[in-house]
Each structure stands twice: as structure tokens, then as C-alpha cells.
Amino acid sequence: MTEVVDLRDLLRAGDGAACAEWLKATPSLDTVRVLARLSDDEREGLLNLLEPAAAAEVLESLPEPQALEALESLEPSAAARILEELSSDEQADLIGELDAGDAEAILVELGQEEAESVRRLAAYEDDQAGGLMVTEFLAYPGTHDVAAVLVDLAERAEDLVGSGFHRAFVVDDEWKLIGSFLLRDLVLTPRRRRLVDLMQPDFPSVTDVSDIAELAPLFRETDYSALPVVDDRGRLIGVVKSDDLERAMVEESDETYRASQGIVGGEELRSMPxxxxxxxxxxxxxxxxxxxxxxxxxxxxxxxxxxxxxxxxxxxxxxxxxxxxxxxxxxxxxxxxxxxxxxxxxxxxxxxxxxxxxxxxxxxxxxxxxxxxxxxxxxxxxxxxxxxxxxxxxxxxxxxxxxxxxxxxxxxxxxxxxxxxxxxxxxxxxxxxxxxxxxxxxxxxxxx
Structure with a gap:
């Protein structure tokens, strides 16, 4: 266990930069194993030493019970800074599992708009589209032309790097979904062409209360990597990715297996009391x-x-x-x-x-x-x-x-x-x- 010893030495020295370098240099599977074997105090210390973006990566690597415990141990302001680096669905998953008092203390430290978004997502069940969706997506009014979209994409280029977006959605004045288009189609399309003339109409969507049993067949029947989520009024509110659905199905299967073997009350780790x-x-x-x-x-x-x-x-x-x-x-x-x-x-x-x-x-x-x-x-x-x-x-x-x-x-x-x-x-x-x-x-x- 030299890896743990090395990381613990860095923690004792209080060298956050060295800890970040160690995490980058260590294979992901080894990182998970090492982080899981740290004590609660050591994980808390590591999160406090790292920059929020690096701390968020650590949090994503931890099993959920340990991630929740680590969040609860941090000051609300520090926990909020880390949560800001996570995607909206991950924020909601963690906040939804925290003790109500701890969750509210962290939400107070977030910006009002972001906190409200997290509250809305956390209100959904884990197996519903609303609980699986992310609120980070690309959407434009149908009256926009290609030139306006390209300008917007150029201004947001830094934020979009690594996002995996390859499709954008088209909405009307009331933010109701009316179609979608592939970003690659913009390259060879006249700049003055309106999105409503470019889009694929009647693009399939799911409601925010659709459950996994309804979502799975839709993804199997199509080759889309993500499907838009609409509310009861048809307004676009998020996107469910196929990867997130598959992960949720695996987690549901794991939970089912644990329950069938008599382990109830959530995930069990041997590091628990x-x-x-x-x-x-x-x-x-x-x-x-x-x-x-x-x-x-x-x-x-x-x-x-x-x-x-x-x-x-x-x-x-x-x-x-x-x-x-x-x-x-x-x-x-x-x-x-x-x-x-x-x-x-x-x-x-x-x-x-x-x-x-x-x-x-x-x-x-x-x-x-x-x-x-x-x-x-x-x-x-x-x-x-x-x-x-x-x-x-x-x-x-x-x-x-x-x-x-x-x-x-x-x-x-x-x-x-x-x-x-x-x-x-x-x-x-x-x-x-x-x-x-x-x-x-x-x-x-x-x-x-």
C-alpha cells in the first residue's frame, strides 16, 4: 500500500498542489482504491487542500456513502464551491441524499438560481427522467439563424470543450420543444438560414416523470445518445443521456441484488461503522x-x-x-x-x-x-x-x-x-x- 502511504505523506505535509499532481498521475482504478481506504478525516483534509475542480473529481471517484460523509464534514461554503464544479444531475443526487439540514446549509451558499435548480432536480425520484437529466444543454429559438448560433458557440467555446454536445434543440417563444439539429450541420448551411428551416421536427422527447422502464425502450429503438426532457406543458427543461440511463440501470440492478441478498438501507461498505x-x-x-x-x-x-x-x-x-x-x-x-x-x-x-x-x-x-x-x-x-x-x-x-x-x-x-x-x-x-x-x-x- 505504498500509494496510500505516499498520499498520506502529502496530506500530512499540507501540500495541495502535490496531492493534485499525485491524483493526475495515478490510474483511476488505483485512485478509487486509495481514496476509499483513507480515513474520514484524511478525505476531508484532502478536499480542503485541493482546488474545487480537483476536489469535485475526487468526490466523483468516491462511493456515494463516502462522498456524502465527506460533504457533510466540510464547511457549507467549501462544499458549495465543490458542488458548483459538478454537473446538475450529480449535484441533485448528492443534495438529495444529504441530511436536510446539511443540504440546506450548502444550498444557501450556492447562487440563488443554481440552488433553485438543484432543489427542483432533487425533488424527482432517482428513476425518473427528471432525476436523471442534466440541465446543461444547447437550445435556441427557432427564429434564430445559423450565424447567431455560431456566434454564441464561439463565445461559449471554453465552457463547451469536453461537454460532448453534438446536438442542439429548437424552442418556440414559450420554450416549448419544436425540433433539434446537429451542430455539424451548421458548417455547410447558409448563415442566414433560420433554425426552424434547418431543424429535424417532431424530435422524440420524454416527460420529466417518465421512469426507467419507459426510457430504456426509447433509447433501444433509436440511435440517439440523449433525449430532451419536457415538463407537463411541453417546455424543454433538460436532457437525459444514454450513459446516465445505463448507469442508473446498473445501480438499480446492484440495489436489487443487495436487497435480494438481505442488505437493506442502501449501499454498504466495510469502512462503515x-x-x-x-x-x-x-x-x-x-x-x-x-x-x-x-x-x-x-x-x-x-x-x-x-x-x-x-x-x-x-x-x-x-x-x-x-x-x-x-x-x-x-x-x-x-x-x-x-x-x-x-x-x-x-x-x-x-x-x-x-x-x-x-x-x-x-x-x-x-x-x-x-x-x-x-x-x-x-x-x-x-x-x-x-x-x-x-x-x-x-x-x-x-x-x-x-x-x-x-x-x-x-x-x-x-x-x-x-x-x-x-x-x-x-x-x-x-x-x-x-x-x-x-x-x-x-x-x-x-x-x-
């Missing part, structure tokens, strides 16, 4: 204990059967695990299709039919494999029938639950990522145990 990390995990684990007790009650109710045919104990965890795996596959497909916008809660019956078909095929194959193993092991075909039949039936139950429960939970406003796992595990365990032990009880004379 022990109490916070423990509380977030226990929120799911403690609930799962109760659900597993319910499954254990099924076994207790058939204790006599289990004692009479002890071989069943060997196959109970196999049936539980295999059915759970099949169910989790169905959950994963449903969650993925919902995130891509190609599946909605109203599609539950269609999903059920498709899952039952694949569940029947897979259940029969798995049932024959495990049932044959039981028959060969004990030389009793009825044991193989009980075990194989139970696995087949429970696979059908698992895929039906795994495919449809996320959709039903979404319909009722619950988090499908967090609740699908416990529901699936408990129901497949209980059904599997009930199928095995219930069938074994009915065929007990053939098994002993």
Missing part, C-alpha cells in the same frame, strides 16, 4: 428466522414419518435447495425484465404460464435424476417415487412463485427485490417438506 452494517443485515436476517421457523413446523408435524424413514432426511435439503434455485432463476428473469421495461405487473398470468411450462420440463428431469438416486441407494422404488415426485411438484411451485411474486409485489407498491427472496424460500421449503413427508406418510407401509 459496525453498528450500521449489522443493523442493515439484521433487518432481513431476523425476519428470515421467523419464516424458517414456520418451515420447521412442517417437519415437526411429520416427525413420526421422518423417524420411520430416516432416509428422507437426506433428501429434504436437496429438494429444498434445488427448488429454491429454480425459483431464484425465475425471480431473476422477472426482475431483469421489469428493469428493462418489457414486463409489467399486468403480465403475471402470461409469466405464470411460461414459467409452469419450463418448470414442468426441468422438474421432471430433476425429479427423475434425484428419484433414481434414491431408488438405487435404498433399492426401494417407492422412495424414488416420493422423492422424485416431490421435487417435480415443488419445482413447479417454485418457478410459479419466483416468476409472479415480484410482479404482484410491484403492483401493491412493495419492494420486489427485498420481499421475493424470503417469500420464495419459505414457501418452497414448506411445500417441499409437505410434499415429501405428506406423500411418505400416505405410502409409509411401502417405505418401511
Amino acid at each position: 459496525l453498528a450500521v452494517r449489522s443493523r442493515r443485515r439484521l433487518a432481513w436476517l431476523s425476519t428470515n428466522v421467523l419464516l424458517n421457523i414456520a418451515a420447521a413446523c412442517v417437519i415437526a408435524a411429520h416427525q413420526d414419518t421422518l423417524e420411520a424413514v430416516i432416509a428422507l432426511a437426506v433428501f429434504l435439503p436437496i429438494i429444498s435447495d434445488m427448488s429454491g434455485c429454480s425459483g431464484n432463476q425465475a425471480v431473476a428473469v422477472s426482475m431483469r425484465e421489469m428493469s428493462l421495461g418489457i414486463l409489467r405487473p399486468s403480465d403475471a398470468l402470461s409469466v405464470l404460464g411460461k414459467e409452469l411450462s419450463v418448470g414442468l420440463v426441468n422438474g421432471v428431469v430433476l425429479g427423475v435424476m434425484v428419484g433414481s438416486a434414491a431408488w438405487i441407494w435404498k433399492g426401494n422404488p417407492y422412495l424414488g417415487l416420493v422423492v422424485g415426485g416431490a421435487l417435480t411438484a415443488n419445482t413447479l411451485v417454485a418457478v410459479a412463485i419466483g416468476g409472479t411474486v415480484p410482479l404482484l409485489l410491484r403492483r401493491f407498491g412493495m419492494d420486489p427485490a427485498l420481499a421475493s427472496g424470503p417469500i420464495l424460500t419459505t414457501l418452497t421449503d414448506m411445500c417441499g417438506f409437505l410434499l415429501v413427508l405428506g406423500t411418505a406418510s400416505a405410502l409409509l407401509s411401502r417405505l418401511t
